[in-house]
Amino acid sequence: MQIDWLAIAPEIVVAVTILGVLAADLVLPRPLKYWTATLAVVGLTLAVVPLILMAASSVETRSLFEGSYVVDDFALVLKGLFLIAGYLVVLMSVSYIESDRYYQGEYYLLLLSSVLGSLVIASARDLIVLFIGVELTTGPLFMLAGWRKGDIRSNEASLKFFILGVLSTAILLWGMAMLYGVSGEVRFDQIRSALADPSPAAQPLVGLAILFVLVGFAFKVSAVPFHFWAPDTYEGAPTPVTAYLSVSSKAAGFVALFVTVYVALRDRVDIWGPGLWALAALSMTIGNLAALRQSNIVRLLAYSSIAQAGFMLVPFAAASVAGEQLAEGLAATVVYLVIYALMNLGAFAVVIQGARRTGTGDIDGWAGLGRIDPRLGVLAAVFFFSLAGIPPLAGWFAKFVMFRAAIAAGSAAATSLAVIAAINAVIALYYYARVAKVVWFDEAPAGAEPATEPPAASLALTLGIAAVATVVVGVFPAVFAVFGEATRVLLASG
Amino acid sequence: MILPQFLILAAALFSLGVYGLLVRRNAVMVLLAVELMLAAVNINLVAFEAALRTSQAVGQVFAIFVITVAAAEVGIGLAIVLMIFRNRQSANVDEFDLMKW
Numbered sequence: 001m002q003i004d005w006l007a008i009a010p011e012i013v014v015a016v017t018i019l020g021v022l023a024a025d026l027v028l029p030r031p032l033k034y035w036t037a038t039l040a041v042v043g044l045t046l047a048v049v050p051l052i053l054m055a056a057s058s059v060e061t062r063s064l065f066e067g068s069y070v071v072d073d074f075a076l077v078l079k080g081l082f083l084i085a086g087y088l089v090v091l092m093s094v095s096y097i098e099s100d101r102y103y104q105g106e107y108y109l110l111l112l113s114s115v116l117g118s119l120v121i122a123s124a125r126d127l128i129v130l131f132i133g134v135e136l137t138t139g140p141l142f143m144l145a146g147w148r149k150g151d152i153r154s155n156e157a158s159l160k161f162f163i164l165g166v167l168s169t170a171i172l173l174w175g176m177a178m179l180y181g182v183s184g185e186v187r188f189d190q191i192r193s194a195l196a197d198p199s200p201a202a203q204p205l206v207g208l209a210i211l212f213v214l215v216g217f218a219f220k221v222s223a224v225p226f227h228f229w230a231p232d233t234y235e236g237a238p239t240p241v242t243a244y245l246s247v248s249s250k251a252a253g254f255v256a257l258f259v260t261v262y263v264a265l266r267d268r269v270d271i272w273g274p275g276l277w278a279l280a281a282l283s284m285t286i287g288n289l290a291a292l293r294q295s296n297i298v299r300l301l302a303y304s305s306i307a308q309a310g311f312m313l314v315p316f317a318a319a320s321v322a323g324e325q326l327a328e329g330l331a332a333t334v335v336y337l338v339i340y341a342l343m344n345l346g347a348f349a350v351v352i353q354g355a356r357r358t359g360t361g362d363i364d365g366w367a368g369l370g371r372i373d374p375r376l377g378v379l380a381a382v383f384f385f386s387l388a389g390i391p392p393l394a395g396w397f398a399k400f401v402m403f404r405a406a407i408a409a410g411s412a413a414a415t416s417l418a419v420i421a422a423i424n425a426v427i428a429l430y431y432y433a434r435v436a437k438v439v440w441f442d443e444a445p446a447g448a449e450p451a452t453e454p455p456a457a458s459l460a461l462t463l464g465i466a467a468v469a470t471v472v473v474g475v476f477p478a479v480f481a482v483f484g485e486a487t488r489v490l491l492a493s494g
Numbered sequence: 495m496i497l498p499q500f501l502i503l504a505a506a507l508f509s510l511g512v513y514g515l516l517v518r519r520n521a522v523m524v525l526l527a528v529e530l531m532l533a534a535v536n537i538n539l540v541a542f543e544a545a546l547r548t549s550q551a552v553g554q555v556f557a558i559f560v561i562t563v564a565a566a567e568v569g570i571g572l573a574i575v576l577m578i579f580r581n582r583q584s585a586n587v588d589e590f591d592l593m594k595w
Contacts, residue, residue: 128556135563142570146577155578159587162574163524166567167515170531173560174508177535181542186552 007062007071009050010079014116017043018109025105033104037094037458040108044087044115051080067187068126074334078122078255081338085248086115088345088462093240095456096352107147110140111244118252125263127176127186130256134172134220137252138165141245145237157236164219164229172216178209179264188264196267210271213260214279220253223313224282227306231290234302239355242298243348246305247341254312254337258330266326273320277417280317283310284424291431296361297351300431304387305344307428311398312336314421315405318414325409332405339398339473346466347383350376353455353463363435368444373451379463381436386470388432389425394473399425500541507534521575521585525568532564 005012020043021036028035054062055076062071090111097107117136124130142165146158180186182202183194198206215226222230234242261272287307294300312333319329351361357373358365370377386393406418454460473479507530514527536557543553579585 128552128559131556132559132563135567139563139566139570142574146574149577150581152578152581155574155581158574159521159578162571163515163528163587166528166571167512167531169567170508170511170528170535173532173535174538177538177542177556180539180553180556181546184542184546184548186556 004062004064004071006050006054006057007064008069010047010083011116011119013043013047013050014112014119017047018112018116021105021109021112025103025109028105034094034098036105036108037090037097040090040112041087043112044083044090048080048083051076051083065126067189068129069123070125071123075122077334077338078251079119081251081341082115082118082122082248085244085251085341085345086111088349088465089240089244089248091458091462092243092345092349092352093238094458096238096240096459107144110144114138114140114144114244115248118248118255121252121256121259124256124259125188127180127188127191130260131173131176134252134256135169137249138169138220141165141241141249144241145233145245147238147241151236153236154238155236157233160229161233161237168216168219168226171212171219175209175212175214175216178205178212182206182209188259191264192266195265206268207271210261210265210268211275213265214257214272214275217253217257217260218279221250221257221309222306223279223309224286224306227283227287230306231299231302234305235296235298239298239348239352242302243345246301246348247344250305250309251337251341254309254333258316258333261320262326262330269320269323269326273317273323276313276317277321277413280310280313281417281420283307283313284421285310288424288427288431292427294431295363297354297363297366297435298361300363300435301344301347301351304428304431307424308340308344308387310424311402311421312340314417315402315409318406318409318417321413321417322409322411325405328408329405332401335401336398339394342466342469342473343383343386343394346379346463346470347387349459349462349466350380350383353459354380356455357451363438364442366435366438367442368439368448370440371444371450372448376451376455377439379467380439382467382470384432384435386474388429390429392471392474394470394477397474397477400477497541497545500537504534504537504541507531507537519586519588521578521587522572524587525571525575528571529564529568532560536560 017040021039024039025036054071060072090108097104114137117133120133120136121130124133142158142162145161146154148154179191182198182205183191185191185194195206219226234245237245265272284307287303287310291300291303291307294303315332316329319326353376354366354369355361357376358369382393386395389395389399402421403418406414406421511527511531511534514530515524518524518527539553539557543551575585
């Protein structure tokens with residue numbers, strides 16, 4: 001069998017890095033353990049090289065293993081996103097994990113395994129490959145959430161995440177087994193052609209299968225009403241892990257969902273379209289309302305990420321209830337996903353540094369941070385206003401694309417979703433702006449000295465990359481036009 | 495082929511699993527409930543495979559993957575339960591309510 005090695009080169013590089021980190025952790029003496037982090041960063045950087053080569057080459061779609069594993073432009077964009085997000089999270093973790101005095105080597109090993117899983121998801125066009133990818137993404141995260149072994153909050157985060165995680169896996173698998181049962185196939189293109197005209201007796205089973213698959217993925221992306229695990233897990237887990245959970249793992253869940261419903265189940269949009277609509281509307285509304293009354297910054301970001309997941313779903317859900325322009329809807333959702341990833345990682349890096357400066361995760365405890373540490377204060381304002389969607393920061397473009405696609409879809413249900421999104425965007429501004437207000441306009445506690453020591457170099461680099469990306473994308477959104485093209489390819493091939 | 499009987503068995507096992515997961519207090523019993531659900535999925539896959547007779551026995555391959563992943567997952571789960579038991583001398587799921595809303 002002919003194998004296109006370039007197509008799976010990113011996965012191979014990451015897999016080799018995982019083994020390298022494992023071996024290095026074995027031989028390095030304790031004071032030199034931070035080299036495992038360096039190795040992880042190098043590996044993730046190297047894995048980007050084959051992506052660039054593939055993006056530059058004239059081959060549009062590389063199909064491996066009889067079509068079970070496809071690398072097209074859609075997969076390339078998302079693999080790039082997963083690698084960059086993984087890279088930023090590793091950078092963010094270095095000083096945090098080092099100060100924790102737990103095992104560093106294993107931390108990067110698990111993180112990289114999760115990144116590898118999300119790379120697989122982006123290319124999976126087969127139920128089995130997709131299932132393996134999803135499990136490889138979430139499995140290591142159960143352990144990372146409980147990383148602070150002695151901390152009972154971290155324990156609790158891990159247990160809650162694990163129980164809900166395996167429940168969702170079982171529900172998802174049940175749906176997948178049903179899909180296999182009604183179509184007799186596991187490959188997405190074959191499932192699609194088999195479902196094109198099923199026997200009338202199989203009709204209820206198809207509906208049930210789609211429902212189970214949808215619920216399984218809704219747990220993974222913590223969409224309301226399947227979100228209860230998220231705030232607790234986010235609060236208890238170490239902050240860099242929370243950043244990863246709210247960005248990469250959520251994005252991986254979304255990608256898995258989109259690939260399944262779009263490639264395999266496109267003809268049954270009448271069943272899953274309304275489901276997505278409800279998930280989007282509920283996630284936005286309930287996520288935002290719950291975020292309003294949070295006093296802890298991590299919990300605020302947890303609910304904010306639930307609400308953002310709702311916003312992300314809006315264009316695709318609007319297009320699918322309208323039953324047309326699915327391609328444009330999906331493209332808008334992917335653009336939103338990428339921008340959200342950059343600004344949310346930045347926000348979490350601010351949270352890590354802010355918690356170190358003020359010694360608390362309470363929002364009120366951050367009063368006057370802008371005076372104590374002006375640079376951090378500016379960055380906090382940048383990322384939180386970007387999440388709120390204020391121009392000229394990247395978030396406005398994400399919101400703009402979202403509304404444009406939702407309104408272009410045209411039907412009454414699509415437009416009403418856009419209206420719900422607009423109301424929620426206003427609500428969200430309140431709690432994002434509150435953070436900026438506390439940081440800049442509240443009095444610093446008496447005796448607070450202006451900070452002198454700079455943040456750890458790796459964390460400063462994370463903040464810098466995220467901030468530059470947020471501002472550049474906001475000012476020159478044209479760089480994102482290329483992503484829109486990328487999703488159209490998936491749509492053509494699928 | 496008696497497909498419906500197998501599907502009913504699987505559905506019953508799955509429901510038992512969901513019930514156990516929601517009702518059981520002991521974390522180890524919760525893990526058992528999860529295993530029950532995954533076993534139900536496997537019965538489904540193999541039953542469909544036997545009924546459909548696909549050329550490459552995909553259903554059975556899928557079931558083997560599910561078994562493997564389930565083993566890994568329960569390994570993680572037991573590690574988490576052990577860690578919690580060491581810190582709190584209890585594996586009662588209800589006691590985990592430090593964080594709420």
